[in-house]
Amino acid sequence: MKLSTKTRYGLRALLDLARQDGTLPVPLREIAERQGLSEAYLEKLLGLLRRKGLVETVRGVQGGYRLATTASNITVAQVLDVLDGPIRFSDCASGGHCRLREACPANSLWTRLQAGVEQVLRETTLEDLINDSFASREGFE
Template sequence: MKISTKGRYGLTIMMELAGKFGEGPISLKSIAERNSLSEHYLEQLVAPLRNAGLVKSIRGAYGGYILSKEPEHITAGDVIRVLEGPISPVDFTEEDDPAKRDLWLRIRDSIASVLDSTTLQDMVSFQDPGKADSYMFYI
């Protein structure tokens, strides 16, 4: 399964909203500018997220979008399923070899497990263990 720009940019929108959760609405224009993305494309992606109840739109001069739930209650799987559809590495039928079908099912279940156990809060709070601490020491 290859995640398209719909899923990747959708997660970008959701992570931006999660990072500013509780601070008021965020405009798609500001998200687009911060991430060098097309505002028009983000508008197309936010509609299904709103229809699925993951985000709320706020009208007005200081409007924008907010998460409908706390970031720890929305998973990457929620976002990917709304924008990409069901999680499946391959299309297979009942006539397929049972051993291959079992492999595809285990792969699907593993992907779903990772996506469903990773919340927006996890993604926003992630710190790359390979990067040095942000502390600077001068001698």
């Protein structure tokens, strides 16, 4: 399983915003430069996040993007949900149809794995990632 580029880049953009003051909007160009991302692609990602209430825009000369709430109120699960939808390890683990579900010896593994990953994503906030020594370095991936 690999997270999409959309999710990885969107999370990077949100973490970039979370590391800023929080009250002042950050120009798209600055986020794109710091993260090494295309402005056009980043604008699409931030547009999706804005429509779901995770970021907000401020128009004008001093405008840009900022988090719609504090970094401690935005979970990684919310970000993934907006940009890619929920993570699914298998149809049987995520409530989908599988004719072998009851007889499959791996079903409990997929179900436990699904539940564990979902729990970690729901419990991890942007603030948690910012406070992590790995994520606090410049140009994080």
